[in-house]
Amino acid sequence: xxxxxxxxxxxxxxxxxxxxxxxxxxxxxxxxxxxxxxxxxxxxxxxxxxxxxxxxxxxxxxxxxxxxxxxxxxxxxxxxxxxxxxxxxxxxxxxxxxxxxxxxxxxxxxxxxxxxxxxxxxxxxxxxxxxxxxxxxxxxxxxxxxxxxxxxxxxxxxxxxxxxxxxxxxxxxxxxxxxxxxxxxxxxxxxxxxxxxxxxxxxxxxxxxxxxxxxxxxxxxxxxxxxxxxxxxxxxxxxxxxxxxxxxxxxxxxxxxxxxxxxxxxxxxxxxxxxxxxxxxxxxxxxxxxxxxxxxxxxxxxxxxxxxxxxxxxxxxxxxxxxxxxxxxxxxxxxxxxxxxxxxxxxxxxxxxxxxxxxxxxxxxxxxxxxxxxxxxxxxxxxxxxxxxxxxxxxxxxxxxxxxxxxxxxxxxxxxxxxxxxxxxxxxxxxxxxxxxxxxxxxxxxxxxxxxxxxxxxxxxxxxxxxxxxx
Amino acid sequence: xxxxxxxxxxxxxxxxxxxxxxxxxxxxxxxxxxxxxxxxxxxxxxxxxxxxxxxxxxxxxxxxxxxxxxxxxxxxxxxxxxxxxxxxxxxxxxxxxxxx
Numbered sequence: 001x002x003x004x005x006x007x008x009x010x011x012x013x014x015x016x017x018x019x020x021x022x023x024x025x026x027x028x029x030x031x032x033x034x035x036x037x038x039x040x041x042x043x044x045x046x047x048x049x050x051x052x053x054x055x056x057x058x059x060x061x062x063x064x065x066x067x068x069x070x071x072x073x074x075x076x077x078x079x080x081x082x083x084x085x086x087x088x089x090x091x092x093x094x095x096x097x098x099x100x101x102x103x104x105x106x107x108x109x110x111x112x113x114x115x116x117x118x119x120x121x122x123x124x125x126x127x128x129x130x131x132x133x134x135x136x137x138x139x140x141x142x143x144x145x146x147x148x149x150x151x152x153x154x155x156x157x158x159x160x161x162x163x164x165x166x167x168x169x170x171x172x173x174x175x176x177x178x179x180x181x182x183x184x185x186x187x188x189x190x191x192x193x194x195x196x197x198x199x200x201x202x203x204x205x206x207x208x209x210x211x212x213x214x215x216x217x218x219x220x221x222x223x224x225x226x227x228x229x230x231x232x233x234x235x236x237x238x239x240x241x242x243x244x245x246x247x248x249x250x251x252x253x254x255x256x257x258x259x260x261x262x263x264x265x266x267x268x269x270x271x272x273x274x275x276x277x278x279x280x281x282x283x284x285x286x287x288x289x290x291x292x293x294x295x296x297x298x299x300x301x302x303x304x305x306x307x308x309x310x311x312x313x314x315x316x317x318x319x320x321x322x323x324x325x326x327x328x329x330x331x332x333x334x335x336x337x338x339x340x341x342x343x344x345x346x347x348x349x350x351x352x353x354x355x356x357x358x359x360x361x362x363x364x365x366x367x368x369x370x371x372x373x374x375x376x377x378x379x380x381x382x383x384x385x386x387x388x389x390x391x392x393x394x395x396x397x398x399x400x401x402x403x404x405x406x407x408x409x410x411x412x413x414x415x416x417x418x419x420x421x422x423x424x425x426x427x428x429x430x431x432x433x434x435x436x437x438x439x440x441x442x443x444x445x446x447x448x449x450x451x452x453x454x455x456x457x458x459x460x461x462x463x464x465x466x467x468x469x470x471x
Numbered sequence: 472x473x474x475x476x477x478x479x480x481x482x483x484x485x486x487x488x489x490x491x492x493x494x495x496x497x498x499x500x501x502x503x504x505x506x507x508x509x510x511x512x513x514x515x516x517x518x519x520x521x522x523x524x525x526x527x528x529x530x531x532x533x534x535x536x537x538x539x540x541x542x543x544x545x546x547x548x549x550x551x552x553x554x555x556x557x558x559x560x561x562x563x564x565x566x567x568x569x570x571x
Binding site for chain 1: 476481483484485487488489491492496500503504506507508510511512513514515517519522523524525527528529531536544545548549552553554561563564566
């Protein structure tokens with residue numbers, strides 16, 4: 001699937017290309033290589049072929065199926081699809097079929113997109129390598145001895161391996177952008193509330209956002225434009241009309257002020273930092289004014305996040321109790337059933353976060369940990385606001401390193417550090433995108449992150465596009 | 472060994488979380504939670520008493536909608552996914568001390 005989503009949709013809408021041929025090519029690429037990569041938990045071959053045939057019929061009848069006409073899309077397996085297994089890569093949901101479909105999926109289908117499968121993830125989106133999947137890890141298509149990143153590693157790998165030109169992931173602390181960086185593709189987290197979370201299985205509700213993966217910036221903007229906008233089924237979705245990103249994509253960066261975040265350049269690999277500096281030079285050459293800026297409280301991001309996110313997760317994951325869905329381990333009374341079901345159904349990282357979050361919320365510790373982290377979240381928001389008085393967009397690495405080897409970060413805290421550059425945007429609720437830019441000393445791709453103020457997606461995508469042109 | 476979090480704390484938290492843990496898990500989690508809390512000392516040490524907490528990134532207040540009936544989830548479809556159901560309801564093990 002070497003064609004971009006934009007090219008496919010254009011050709012399918014005009015009748016120059018059949019959706020059926022597009023889907024067949026995607027399925028044969030998956031068939032040839034996903035045994036090795038394991039991007040997918042489930043490939044929906046028959047459903048995808050049937051949907052493609054329906055698109056072709058509509059085109060033949062003179063109908064316009066929409067801006068994603070005939071485009072294969074891979075869905076992270078924490079997005080609910082009615083009647084189709086949705087596992088979160090967890091044993092606790094194995095075999096469960098949701099009774100409803102996520103709004104983002106409805107919107108993709110309504111735009112003519114074709115769901116080709118459900119992608120692997122770190123269990124319940126908790127991780128940065130996809131090693132925490134109950135169904136085994138995904139491999140990085142660029143070097144199968146390395147992780148694809150996570151938690152949306154399956155979606156990133158699916159796009160990198162050309163299984164599908166578009167994929168959706170979810171990003172709570174970097175789970176779209178970090179795997180995009182490690183797999184050499186574009187990955188974007190929208191402003192909190194820009195995209196409906198209805199049907200996204202919750203991890204940390206004040207941080208979670210759904211966003212696109214693609215090989216080009218234009219394709220991510222296209223998918224963002226399709227999935228964004230108010231949804232009455234998600235009361236945290238923004239009710240004001242949102243500006244689309246595609247129309248201004250090629251407006252350039254002439255006159256824009258861009259800041260390299262000093263705090264997010266500290267402790268990153270020198271080869272990664274070198275590419276960020278090269279990206280800054282490229283933006284300068286394109287007419288932007290690039291300076292170093294400071295977001296001092298960003299250094300507290302990891303600590304604040306690893307109190308807030310597990311706290312919210314411990315509450316959200318209380319619903320997996322063996323009563324309404326998924327696994328049940330039978331026991332004599334209900335309390336024993338809860339404990340045994342959750343012990344058998346959750347993997348080590350999910351248990352660790354439930355424990356950490358429960359502790360942070362428990363009597364006597366709430367103020368010291370969770371309460372404090374929430375106040376630090378305010379500091380981070382204030383520091384971003386001060387930075388955005390000086391500049392229009394911010395620049396940093398996406399990940400402190402390129403793709404690492406399997407097993408390289410077996411210490412949980414070392415793994416948590418993978419998210420150091422991506423977490424601040426989640427805490428602030430701001431949009432951010434990772435664009436492939438150059439390579440590290442190991443020859444693997446480096447991702448450069450562009451961040452912007454809330455609802456500044458169109459501007460952020462313009463900067464991303466300028467980087468892509470210079471990469 | 473840890474003074475920030477003990478094995479007894481971990482067992483207590485596991486009980487609160489309704490999560491059965493093995494002795495081995497208790498030992499592992501104690502060390503790992505200690506490491507994360509140790510890292511969080513930077514946040515713990517900040518004087519932010521005069522900074523308001525942020526629970527949510529959007530300045531949302533109450534979100535209202537008209538109270539109009541609409542289609543909801545199909546009951547049979549929902550119950551078909553439950554580990555046990557009976558008479559249109561979820562079936563659970565014994566809750567109180569009564570005979571089953």
